[in-house]
Amino acid sequence: MNEIPAALGLTSEQVSELLAAAGRAPSVHNTQPWRFRVLPHAIELHTDPARRLPVADPDDRELRLACGAALFNLRTALHGLGIRPTTTLFPDRDRPELLATVRHGGHKPTTAEMHRLVRALPLRRTSRRPLSDTPVAAPELHALRRAALDENAWLHIVAGPAERAEVGRLAVAAHEVQMCDPAFRAELAEWTGDGTRMDGVPAAQGGPLPTAPDAWVLHDDSCGDGRAPVADGDVEGGPLIAVLSAHLSGPTAELQAGQALEHVLLTATARGLSVSFMSQLVEVPGIREQLRRLISGAHPPQVVLRIGYGWPVPATPRRPVADLLVREPTVTS
Secondary structure, three states: OOOOOEEEEEEEHHHHHHHHHHOOOOOOOHHHEEEEEEOEEEEEEEEOHOOOOOOOOOHHHHHHHHHHHHHHHHHHHHHHOOOOEEEEOOOOOOOEEEEEEEEEEEEOOOOHHHHHHHHOOOOOOOOOOOOOOOOOHHHHHHHHHHHHHHHHHHEOOOOOOHHHHHHHHHEEEEHHHHHOOOHHHHHHHHHHEEEOOOOOHHHHOOOOOOOOOOOOOOOOOOOOOOOOOOOOOOOOOOEEEEEEOOOOOHHHHHHHHHHHHHHHHHHHOOOOOOOEOOOOOOHHHHHHHHHHHHOOOOEEEEEEEEEOOOOOOOOOOOOOHHHHHOOOOOOOO
């Protein structure tokens, strides 16, 4: 049966809407590496090991970030129903695949800011298209930083031509490392589809438009043909480049950083901003360490974002809610 169980005093239909909201979180290659176990008094967040990326993400760091983003969406959707969620991270050390448990923490009126985040849930997109040169205004910048701080993370803004140029150089170097790795290219191809599957990134959404050039859009594989990908860090204008870091290290910090990431992304969406990821900067270990030193971070950066004003893009496909459930084994006699 595919019926979604009732939980937390909510109907089956409401729980289904909660899980659909959680499932709209971003993930590398749109792998959607999360599952949920619905119990009468709790909703558990689990990893989906079948959706690991052993080449791009061998330590499952980005997998936990994605699950943290899904957790924030679940929390936000509960706030939208007037419920204060009570969340426990890694509640069972003997079950590392169980990342969090969410319970009903009582009723709480929804604030105006939370209403804005709830409305942004179905609208958030990862824009892989070029962004305009219009600078992000100070109030929006403050809101993005505050969103990260609210989830115990820090959003560093890459400022000044020298720092931007160095980040651009690192992005190109990381891109070349990855695209010269046959295993990475094979993994990327596996998750780049024709739009018929319910996960992955449709090929049509992966490249830049021919207009409004954005110097921070990295183009296709340059390995072996003598051409360099484009990431012109010497251009002082263009989109905002921001680096999200956690205050600690390890799996718990990664799950927390994922919640901060989604808080930043929903805040950006609510304020009319487009966002995409420069994942290569944190997926190549040596480059990630150079980036940490560049921004004087106490801990390695978790995510690098490209933020600005762009054009509407379609949503990437999403798995049906029924496919996200951890099913209890059937007992036969």
